Amino acid sequence: MSYPVKEVSTKPYDGQKPGTSGLRKRVKVFQQEHYTENFVQAIFDSIDAKGQTLVIGGDGRYYSPEVIQIIFKIGSANGVKRFIVGKDAILSTPAASNIIRKYKAYGGILLTASHNPGGPNNDFGIKYNVSNGGPAPEGVTDKIYEKTKTISSYKVLEASEVDLSKIGETTYGPSEVAIIDSVSDYVELLHEIFDFPLIKDFLESHKEDYPILFDGLNGVTGPYARAIIVDTLGLPESSIQNCVPLPDFGGAHPDPNLTYAHSLVEVVEAKNIPFGAASDGDGDRNMIYGKSAFVTPSDSVAIIAHWADVIPYFKKGGVKGLARSMPTSKAIDLVAQKKGLEYFEVPTGWKFFGNLMDAGRLSICGEESFGTGSDHIREKDGLWAVVAWLNIIAAANKKSPNKLVGINDILNEFYSIYGRSFFSRYDYEEVPSEGANALVKNLNDAITSGSLNNSVHASSNGTQFTISGLYNFEYKDPIDNSVSKNQGQVITFADGSRVVFRLSGTGSQGATVRMYIERYLPASASAEELAKPAAEGLQSLIDVALELSKLKEYLGVDKPTVIT
Ligand code: G6P
Ligand code: ZN
Numbered sequence: 111m112s113y114p115v116k117e118v119s120t121k122p123y124d125g126q127k128p129g130t131s132g133l134r135k136r137v138k139v140f141q142q143e144h145y146t147e148n149f150v151q152a153i154f155d156s157i158d159a160k161g162q163t164l165v166i167g168g169d170g171r172y173y174s175p176e177v178i179q180i181i182f183k184i185g186s187a188n189g190v191k192r193f194i195v196g197k198d199a200i201l202s203t204p205a206a207s208n209i210i211r212k213y214k215a216y217g218g219i220l221l222t223a224s225h226n227p228g229g230p231n232n233d234f235g236i237k238y239n240v241s242n243g244g245p246a247p248e249g250v251t252d253k254i255y256e257k258t259k260t261i262s263s264y265k266v267l268e269a270s271e272v273d274l275s276k277i278g279e280t281t282y283g284p285s286e287v288a289i290i291d292s293v294s295d296y297v298e299l300l301h302e303i304f305d306f307p308l309i310k311d312f313l314e315s316h317k318e319d320y321p322i323l324f325d326g327l328n329g330v331t332g333p334y335a336r337a338i339i340v341d342t343l344g345l346p347e348s349s350i351q352n353c354v355p356l357p358d359f360g361g362a363h364p365d366p367n368l369t370y371a372h373s374l375v376e377v378v379e380a381k382n383i384p385f386g387a388a389s390d391g392d393g394d395r396n397m398i399y400g401k402s403a404f405v406t407p408s409d410s411v412a413i414i415a416h417w418a419d420v421i422p423y424f425k426k427g428g429v430k431g432l433a434r435s436m437p438t439s440k441a442i443d444l445v446a447q448k449k450g451l452e453y454f455e456v457p458t459g460w461k462f463f464g465n466l467m468d469a470g471r472l473s474i475c476g477e478e479s480f481g482t483g484s485d486h487i488r489e490k491d492g493l494w495a496v497v498a499w500l501n502i503i504a505a506a507n508k509k510s511p512n513k514l515v516g517i518n519d520i521l522n523e524f525y526s527i528y529g530r531s532f533f534s535r536y537d538y539e540e541v542p543s544e545g546a547n548a549l550v551k552n553l554n555d556a557i558t559s560g561s562l563n564n565s566v567h568a569s570s571n572g573t574q575f576t577i578s579g580l581y582n583f584e585y586k587d588p589i590d591n592s593v594s595k596n597q598g599q600v601i602t603f604a605d606g607s608r609v610v611f612r613l614s615g616t617g618s619q620g621a622t623v624r625m626y627i628e629r630y631l632p633a634s635a636s637a638e639e640l641a642k643p644a645a646e647g648l649q650s651l652i653d654v655a656l657e658l659s660k661l662k663e664y665l666g667v668d669k670p671t672v673i674t
Contacts, residue, residue, distance in 0.1 A: 113283040115187045117141035120144040126152065126258035128251040129615045131459070132237025134223045137173050140234045144264075147178055150184045150219075151264035153238050155447045156250060160189035165210045165239075167201020167292070168221030169330040169392040171228035172357040174199050177221055177236070180270050180285040186285040187265035194283065196292035199274050202330045202393030204483075204491035205296040207243035211487060212295060212445040216241055222330075224616070225365035225390035229358030244464035248594070265562030297337045300494065303423040303486055304501045310343050312504035317345075319514060322385040324496065325374035326353040327364040329391040334493055345540025351377065364390050366397035366480055366492070374399060384516050385503065386577060389492030394460075395480040396492035398499050401422075403453060403517035404495060405499075406644070408439035408533045413524050414498050415445045416473060420505035423486065430485070433463055433475040436583050436598060437610045437626040439531035442476065448528070457585045457597040458612065464488045478535060478626065480674075525640040529633040532647035536670035537614075538623040538661070546613055546621035549664035553599040553611060557582055562601075567658055569650035576604040577658075583610075601655070606630045609655040623665060627651055 123142070126149050133149055140146050155328065166181055168174050178199045185193065194213060195201075201209065203220055208217045223235035238246045238254065246254075267283045280287045291531055300306075324339055326332035332353030352373060354361070363370040366388035374397070378386040393477045398405040405413070415432050418424040432446045446453035452471060454463035460481060460484035466472035467485040476482040481490035482498075499517075506515040538546075556562045557580050568574045579602040585594045598612035607629040612655050614622035627648050631640060655661075662668060 112498045112572045116262050116266050116268055118144070118147070118266060119263050120148055120261060120504055122190065122261050123148055128237070131221070131224060131245060131616060132235050134226060134235040134616060135232055137230055137232060137234045138423070140173060140177070140617035141543035146180055146236070147266075148258055148261050148424070149180055149189075149254075150238060152254045152261055153219065154184060154188040155257040156253040157238075159185070159216055161191045162216035163192040163194060163213065164190050165194045165201070165206055165213070165215045166199070166221075166399075167196045167206040167209070167218065168199055169202070169475055170200045170355045170357060171222065171234065171359070171391065172230060172232075173234045174221045174357070178274065181219055182272055182282060182287065183266040183269065184264055186267040186269070186283050190285055192589065193282070195289050197274065197277055197289055198292070200292045200330060200333070202296070202334060202486055203489050204394055204494065205292060205334065207239065207487040207489040208296055208299050210239060210241065210243040214241075218243075220392070221222070222392040224392050225363070225395060226616070227359060227363050228391065229361070232358070242488050245459070245461040247461055247464070260643060275647070292348050293333050293337050296334055299486065300338065300497055303421065303494070304421050304497050305420070305504070306342060308508065309497070309504045312507055313343055313345060313500070316514070318606045319472045322349055322387075322500070323374065323377060323383045324353070325371060325386070325388040326350065326355070327366065327371060327373065327388055328352045328354065328356040328360040328362060329364040329389065329393065331389040331393040331493060334393065335389070338493060338497065359391060363481065366390050366395050368399075368404065369672045369674070371397055371399070385500070387496040387499070389496070390480070391664045393492050394490045396482060396495040397480055398496070398517065400517045403521070405517060405521065406439070406533050407476055407478050407480045408434070408441050408531060409484060409521065409524065410495065410499070411438075411474065411482045412445050412528070413520060414482065414495070414502070415442055415474045416524060417502045417505070421501055423484070424473065425471070429473045430470055431466065431472045433466060433472050435477040436464070436523055436600070437458070437535075437612060437624070438476060438478040439533040439628045440630070441500045441528065441531045444528040454588075457583065457594050459615070460490050462585070462587070462594075465587055473612045479534065485590050489557065493503060522637070522641060526633055526637070529635070530631050530640050532629045532631065534627050534644050534648050534652070535674045536625040536627070536652070537674070538665050538667055538673040539671040540620040541623060541665045541667060543621040545665045546623050549623060549661060550599065550611065551579075551658060552612065552664070553659065554582060556580060557599070562658065567654040569653040571650055574649035575607065575651060575654050578602050578604045589651060601658075607651050609651065611659060623661070625655060625659075625661065627655060
């Protein structure tokens with residue numbers, strides 16, 4: 111039987127280059143005539159999806175319902191055999207990664223701009239994932255970009271819209287559409303990983319003195335969090351908030367950090383909640399935050415690695431190796447060294463972990479950008495990290511039944527063993543690209559000329575820092591030998607401190623400059639020193655970094671937009 115396929119002429123649009131995590135632009139950009147269709151056709155021109163199964167999901171943000179129908183039309187016209195779609199087009203990024211792997215799909219298309227705000231005047235995004243469930247590697251995204259530059263037509267199946275609200279199978283021209291429950295496969299997966307009976311026991315017996323709160327920030331994790339926290343762990347409704355996904359995230363910025371997750375921070379502080387957590391729009395990021403207790407993402411992944419043995423998945427399968435992105439603090443390296451594990455430093459972007467996992471050399475990894483995860487899937491996983499922490503806290507309390515062990519006890523014990531890597535990140539969002547490029551060029555010039563080598567810099571309070579190294583980070587993937595250059599300027603200091611400058615790859619407007627600051631204090635330091643607020647521990651290094659990079663001059667701004 112033949113089906114009506116139409117060929118539509120089009121012209122290329124500039125700038126359809128996928129960033130760190132897919133193509134992200136304002137909704138209005140995607141709404142231009144043929145813009146979305148061009149990009150979707152470019153994906154199909156770059157892969158060979160004929161006769162294959164594709165998973166389609168996303169965070170449910172504004173414009174997703176329209177785009178999913180476009181994907182059906184173009185995908186089917188390009189030969190896709192079967193689409194697996196979350197009900198109402200909802201699949202968190204980690205859930206989609208799991209579905210791709212579990213049902214052995216060829217790949218997946220995720221409609222999300224992650225933690226960027228949504229709604230008609232904000233962001234939309236399209237991201238392609240490959241068969242291992244992870245983000246497409248650069249080879250694939252470069253190919254997609256090349257195709258967008260020369261596209262002259264796209265193909266559509268002339269068919270009516272698919273109703274995404276009903277679970278079940280439908281035929282769609284020559285293809286099939288399976289609409290599945292968005293949550294159940296994911297919850298099943300977490301059950302295979304964590305010790306839920308232990309967590310449940312602990313939380314049930316500490317309902318009064320250890321209440322928890324999860325904030326979905328109106329993003330996609332709401333239904334997943336409800337299934338885990340309320341339905342599985344049997345905790346009260348008051349343990350979750352903002353857990354109904356909204357297309358514009360209720361006007362909020364669904365990014366779990368101290369600035370944007372204020373809805374969580376405020377309630378945790380006001381109600382003295384010892385354990386709080388939040389996830390981002392598409393569910394792959396997380397923040398762990400209890401009353402007066404903040405876990406930096408760099409510490410979080412290191413602590414999960416340190417405690418891996420209490421998590422059944424790792425107890426059974428072992429920990430193969432550890433990894434972090436380059437700007438992430440080196441805390442996890444110390445855990446790897448102590449445990450005698452292999453460890454890796456990769457560029458920013460979760461896709462770099464995938465090859466190592468597929469090769470069986472990596473189990474636990476994380477990024478300073480509130481991403482934590484493991485080889486159970488090929489994306490970072492917000493709720494996985496939250497349940498990992500609950501598992502650790504429950505296990506720690508089992509070990510010490512006479513004293514309630516909380517987040518700060520876990521942190522302080524970790525620092526007393528490994529020392530502490532104070533870490534902070536300053537973001538300068540949506541600054542003019544010229545200034546950002548000039549800042550980077552100045553650092554690159556200093557790298558070439560060696561002009562800053564061994565120079566000594568003093569902060570206003572007199573603390574001195576001597577530069578011991580300056581380089582542009584480059585990574586050679588040990589599995590496929592691909593090389594990624596220009597991944598950020600790194601300045602190292604004689605005392606082991608480190609400052610990194612990097613341009614964000616996820617912004618949708620202008621440029622965003624990130625400055626990462628890390629200072630290490632050995633375990634031999636006093637408990638008071640080790641427990642200091644990060645801002646205090648880092649201030650002099652921050653002063654020096656700002657001065658030697660001339661950041662304020664280049665960017666024409668005085669203060670960062672976000673500090674994490
Ligand atoms: C996304 C990726 C992360 C990455 C982050 C970096 O969230 O999934 O793996 O760390 O982007 O964002 P940036 O804006 O710093 O390029
Ligand atoms: Zn995300």
